[in-house]
Amino acid sequence: QITLKESGPTLVKPTQTLTLTCTFSGFSLTSSGVAVAWIRQPPGKALEWLALIFWDDDVRYSPSLQSRLAITKDTSKNQVVLTMTNMDPVDTGTYYCAHSGGAVTCSGRSCYGQLSFSDYWGQGTLVTVSS
Amino acid sequence: DIVMTQSPDSLAVSLGERATINCKSSQSVLYSSNNKNYLGWYQQKPGQPPKLVIYWASTREAGVPDRFSGSGSGTDFTLTISSLQAEDVAVYYCQQYYTTPITFGQGTRLEIK
Numbered sequence: 001q002i003t004l005k006e007s008g009p010t011l012v013k014p015t016q017t018l019t020l021t022c023t024f025s026g027f028s029l030t031s032s033g034v035a036v037a038w039i040r041q042p043p044g045k046a047l048e049w050l051a052l053i054f055w056d057d058d059v060r061y062s063p064s065l066q067s068r069l070a071i072t073k074d075t076s077k078n079q080v081v082l083t084m085t086n087m088d089p090v091d092t093g094t095y096y097c098a099h100s101g102g103a104v105t106c107s108g109r110s111c112y113g114q115l116s117f118s119d120y121w122g123q124g125t126l127v128t129v130s131s
Numbered sequence: 132d133i134v135m136t137q138s139p140d141s142l143a144v145s146l147g148e149r150a151t152i153n154c155k156s157s158q159s160v161l162y163s164s165n166n167k168n169y170l171g172w173y174q175q176k177p178g179q180p181p182k183l184v185i186y187w188a189s190t191r192e193a194g195v196p197d198r199f200s201g202s203g204s205g206t207d208f209t210l211t212i213s214s215l216q217a218e219d220v221a222v223y224y225c226q227q228y229y230t231t232p233i234t235f236g237q238g239t240r241l242e243i244k
Contacts, residue, residue, distance in 0.1 A: 037233070047173075049234065096181075100228075
């Protein structure tokens, strides 16, 4: 049974750095093709994809936020951490982490994970940015 | 970025009737090497995380009722609920995972008429 749970501060001040942790169980982030993504949702608005980390440490970021984001993993703790710098009130919203398990493509000795759908999601954590 | 545009923004359908939601991508999400459309549909009820309903444009996720179906290819996709039930009231999002940044549609709010 795959589960994910987000944790972190509920309130941050403008210009501060947000650090969110996704703690998961039921899968390993050392298995080929597995990835964990972060997605956020401002109140009453649509979903916005932020970042993703693959089992092999390949990372992808939203270009519009790339300069502010960093995603890392700690496989010994079954955790993925997202940091977002220079927080602003427009960053207020619910932050979700999600699992995906896609195919792996190999060319010669190089293999990389393919993007895939998010089949398991955490419950989300609401982050408010306010002074 | 691939822009995902859903229509309509909101939809009211009578119980037992058909509901149809459309999604258009700004470029094809069909990967020619495996002939798969990298398109998913999610259902989100108030206060809950999104739930995967359809992936690869037409494959129903395990446990999803068979009244849900997905169709389309390339840039035009449809989510159909054949006979609307009260528990289907939600916001539905399409998502492309063909390339990063992964992008979502703006959402379609489905209500009971």
